[in-house]
Amino acid sequence: MAEYLILIYEEEKGYADGTPELFAEVMAAHNRFAEQVVEQGGQIVTGRALQPSATATSIRNDVVTDGPFVETKENFGGYYLIEAKDLDHALALSKLCPARFGGVEVRPIMDMSGG
Amino acid sequence: VIDGDADVRRAVADAHRREWAFVLAATARVAGDLDLAEECVQDAYLAALDAWTRQGVPNNPGAWLTTTARRRALDALRRAGTLRAKLPLLVEPETSSFDGDADEAIPDDRLRLIFTCCHPALALEAQVALTLRLVCGLTTTEIAGAFLVSETTMAARVTRAKKKISAARIAYRVPEPAELPDRLLAVLVVLHLLFTTGHSAPAGDRLVRSDLVARSIGLARMLLTLMPDEREVRGLLALLVLTDARHATRVDDTGRLVLLADQDRSRWNHAAIAEGDRLVRDALRGGRPGRFAVQAAIAALHAQAPSYADTDWHQVLGLYDILATLWSSPVVELNRTVALSMVAGPAVALARVDELAEDPRLAGYRYLPATRADLLRQLGRYNEAVQEYRTALTLAENATERRFLTDRLAELAE
Numbered sequence A: 001m002a003e004y005l006i007l008i009y010e011e012e013k014g015y016a017d018g019t020p021e022l023f024a025e026v027m028a029a030h031n032r033f034a035e036q037v038v039e040q041g042g043q044i045v046t047g048r049a050l051q052p053s054a055t056a057t058s059i060r061n062d063v064v065t066d067g068p069f070v071e072t073k074e075n076f077g078g079y080y081l082i083e084a085k086d087l088d089h090a091l092a093l094s095k096l097c098p099a100r101f102g103g104v105e106v107r108p109i110m111d112m113s114g115g
Numbered sequence B: 001v002i003d004g005d006a007d008v009r010r011a012v013a014d015a016h017r018r019e020w021a022f023v024l025a026a027t028a029r030v031a032g033d034l035d036l037a038e039e040c041v042q043d044a045y046l047a048a049l050d051a052w053t054r055q056g057v058p059n060n061p062g063a064w065l066t067t068t069a070r071r072r073a074l075d076a077l078r079r080a081g082t083l084r085a086k087l088p089l090l091v092e093p094e095t096s097s098f099d100g101d102a103d104e105a106i107p108d109d110r111l112r113l114i115f116t117c118c119h120p121a122l123a124l125e126a127q128v129a130l131t132l133r134l135v136c137g138l139t140t141t142e143i144a145g146a147f148l149v150s151e152t153t154m155a156a157r158v159t160r161a162k163k164k165i166s167a168a169r170i171a172y173r174v175p176e177p178a179e180l181p182d183r184l185l186a187v188l189v190v191l192h193l194l195f196t197t198g199h200s201a202p203a204g205d206r207l208v209r210s211d212l213v214a215r216s217i218g219l220a221r222m223l224l225t226l227m228p229d230e231r232e233v234r235g236l237l238a239l240l241v242l243t244d245a246r247h248a249t250r251v252d253d254t255g256r257l258v259l260l261a262d263q264d265r266s267r268w269n270h271a272a273i274a275e276g277d278r279l280v281r282d283a284l285r286g287g288r289p290g291r292f293a294v295q296a297a298i299a300a301l302h303a304q305a306p307s308y309a310d311t312d313w314h315q316v317l318g319l320y321d322i323l324a325t326l327w328s329s330p331v332v333e334l335n336r337t338v339a340l341s342m343v344a345g346p347a348v349a350l351a352r353v354d355e356l357a358e359d360p361r362l363a364g365y366r367y368l369p370a371t372r373a374d375l376l377r378q379l380g381r382y383n384e385a386v387q388e389y390r391t392a393l394t395l396a397e398n399a400t401e402r403r404f405l406t407d408r409l410a411e412l413a414e
Helices: A018-041 A087-094 B003-029 B034-055 B061-080 B110-117 B122-136 B142-145 B151-167 B180-200 B210-226 B233-244 B272-286 B290-304 B313-325 B330-344 B346-356 B368-378 B380-396 B397-414
Strands: A001-008 A043-049 A057-060 A063-066 A077-082 A102-108
Touching: A001 B210, A018 A043, A043 A087, A043 B061, A077 A087, A077 B346, B003 B034, B003 B061, B003 B110, B003 B122, B034 B061, B034 B151, B110 B122, B110 B210, B122 B142, B122 B151, B122 B180, B122 B210, B142 B151, B142 B210, B180 B210, B180 B233, B210 B233, B272 B368, B290 B313, B290 B380, B313 B330, B330 B346, B330 B368, B346 B368, B346 B397, B368 B380, B368 B397, B380 B397
Parallel strands: none
Antiparallel strands: A001 A077, A001 A102, A043 A077, A057 A063
């Protein structure tokens, strides 16, 4: 098994305008995702949602500025660290990850154990 | 002795062309790493020159090369003390250990190699480059030359793709049945792109880069041998063979482009047309056809027609309608307008081309203004046709195509 990070990028507006029903639906979708990962032979190591990008602070050469590091239409809003057999397995699991206002990026974690 | 040397060199070159994919695919399984596998296979071919000169050419050169390359890979892994430790490439480790016995049946891993090179997680241009490098055994210099990019660019492209295969753990395996249709389509798209790059070079002086054409047809033949029940593989091979059958007449003696309507059909390769015809019939049999089988059927109708005017345009148009349901592409729609103009006249076709011109996916596509120009010319709207030929000329980079467009402009000026 190898580790992959699923980075969730979505348009934040979708959630800013969201109703309580929407949030309940999204929560349920994420809970279902967690079950599906295990059903399909994967593992979620950890996963968190972030506060919106308006709360982000960037630092470059010790200069502190308001806002995310890169301005994009779809913002980095949460992640899952998963374990999967190979890239095909990781992609199959990532396709199940909820991201209704955007999409996800899948990145292999660098193996620092040497070899 | 000198003749003997020439024979050996020929045998090695022959084995390079025929066996490279088999040897590399089998070695990659042992090496667990594409770079190491490539090194060992290259060493094995070098060793063959010497060994075959001394001992004679073996009965099965592929098996000799594979055994030699796999032994080298095992030695290298033992020396590094990382036997099977660094195995991101091959996810299901081989259960039976390889003992280097030449008589041991070597598994045919060519499909694993092909599917790994054409993995959709790699950029299309990287898939193409990797296929030529790993499956065909071409050098980076040769691939760079075929795609008219610098050697540095091509080397970086190949290195980056190999790194991703290893770091992201793209598995060295044949896709599961559930994933197979999509993954096979990706492979066929790569082979088709190779062919079209060779057949209608997007830039450069020569219209046909026959090396790429021959390689893509060879790859399609190999894939069909490995997957004889996949109808779309058969369809693709039919399409390539039928299209290539016309290659001798696509330019005249002075290098000028000759349109399908004006080609000397007696000079088409009739043996290839007969083969393509057999292939396409089989590819269409047994249920809903795929997009390559339908494209091949269209090519077959052209290949069999006694002349451009006597082509069965109604059936061609009907096949384009089917194709449009299988493959939603504005390029297909544009090609369909040519058949439409033969069935319903240039005015009807022009109206459809004008609709297509709104599609942003066709922005900058050189055949759109060229098609429009030709229809306008047929309708006697010469001033507008001149404008469109000029636009096409700004987009065409192939010298032969540019000359054709320039000639058309000159005709209209008269």
